[in-house]
């Protein structure tokens with residue numbers, strides 16, 4: 001079977017958080033209440049619509065893989081109080097609604113497990129969401145995995161949720177390059193296949209770095225998320241002074257060449273300062 005030409009690479013949707021991607025019609029709660037999107041959510045939803053249109057335009061009907069790298073739902077993150085509902089069935093239902101179009105149109109859907117504080121201690125809520133969205137299960141029957149290994153037309157892709165974070169622009173490439181280099185060193189050490197591309201989420205920021213190899217360029221990618229700055233993010237410099245972006249990857253493989261690509265959309269700082277709470 002030939003692999004799809006495109007890899008749509010997203011993560012960190014955090015559905016259920018009041019500053020994150022949410023259904024267009026509003027976040028629905030058991031019993032019938034509807035929480036309408038606030039200002040920052042409307043901006044993130046507009047970016048999500050633009051991203052999905054870019055996916056349609058670029059793929060132009062060609063099949064694509066949809067990869068979600070975790071933090072699909074917000075969960076009850078360190079018992080914080082900015083969730084729209086702490087009923088996880090509500091969060092899962094709304095997450096499925098948000099992701100249904102992009103997953104329905106995919107040739108193959110895969111999910112990685114996110115941070116346990118969001119995904120559930122055993123990633124049980126991501127399991128639930130991924131199963132409902134048609135994710136391809138592991139041999140063991142799980143709909144999510146910690147690490148996704150994929151043979152993409154003869155090139156090995158290695159995806160996972162976590163990666164080191166930094167507040168310094170000049171250091172953004174360090175952790176992604178280190179992770180790629182470690183994997184390739186380990187592969188050499190033990191005679192394993194070296195990955196040709198790795199991709200990570202968690203840091204909610206887009207980066208692409210690469211190095212030549214005897215199998216073409218080897219790439220290391222991180223993708224933006226789909227969430228505004230939470231109270232936690234202001235504890236670090238990038239949260240206080242950085243530009244908030246949302247987005248995802250639209251990677252292409254053709255004629256033996258992987259071309260990674262990140263689509264990122266800046267969210268207006270005035271929305272970020274309001275945090276969507278004071279409208």
Ligand SMILES: [Fe+2]
Pocket residue numbers: 012014071202203204225
């Ligand atoms: Fe996240």
Ligand SMILES: [Fe+2]
Pocket residue numbers: 071114115161202
């Ligand atoms: Fe995370």
